[in-house]
Amino acid sequence: MLPAQRRDELIRVLTTEGRVVAREVAERLGLSEDTVRRDLRDMAAAGVCQRVYGGALPVSPAVADYAVRQGVAVENKDRVARRAAALVRPGSTAILDGGTTALAVARALPPDLDATVVTHSPTVAAALAAHPTVEVLILGGRLFKHSVVASGALLAEAAAGVVADVFLLGVTGVHAEAGLTTGDADEAATKRALAARAGDTYVLASAEKVGAASPFRVLPLEDVTGIVTDVDLGEPAARALAEAGATLLPAP
DSSP states (O other), X not given: OOHHHHHHHHHHHHHHHSOEEHHHHHHHHTOOHHHHHHHHHHHHHXXXXXXXXXXXXXXXXXXXXXXXXXXXXXXXXXHHHHHHHTTSOTTOEEEEOOSHHHHHHHHHSOTTOOEEEEESOHHHHHHHTXXXXXXXXXXXXXXXXXXXXXXXXXXXXXXXXXXXXXXXXXXXXXXXXXXXXXXXXXXXXXXXXXXXXXXXXXXXXOGGGBTOBOSEEEXXXXXXXXXXXXXXXXXXXXXXXXXXXXXXXXXX
């Protein structure tokens, strides 16, 4: 089998089965496991898949920079945002993550909502500036330009003084085995620090993120209260999440 044919077959397996297990695919195709692993390394370097122990998972398109992500799956994000906005109760304090889905949540909050929103995202804070009754607290730190959020030691120190009812967490990958992942190690640490300051954490998971994975784990599935998603609950990736113990909140 030529290299291009092997790559096409590996992409087909990723697409149809949601994962590649190197040993199983090698046996199926009559190849050595080393050959499959080498092909997966090349594909990962090209951004086609995300390597994990024993094989590979689909890569998330949400790892693109902020400007590109603004045009990705806009309708999906709006559905998730509307459902997630209902989790911010009157009188509560909510931490709202950065990113394009979180920005959509900010815009979806009811105009009469009386609540406090804590965020490390300048874009989210700016979107809430015109909200008549939401108090906005901005956490500062080094600007991570890829996602346009504050991060680093200053952010962690500021977050330590926050006590919130709910955290709406943005990630780039939601997978039954890999858990909740993102594309930058420091950003993953920032998200963990924020999750530790809230009673409940809900994940903002539009369809393009479900069943995909990124290099750095944020949290395991069991550490979050629920996953807000517009994926059909009958889809294989959604069923796998439910079987792994995750609570899925459908976003119609």
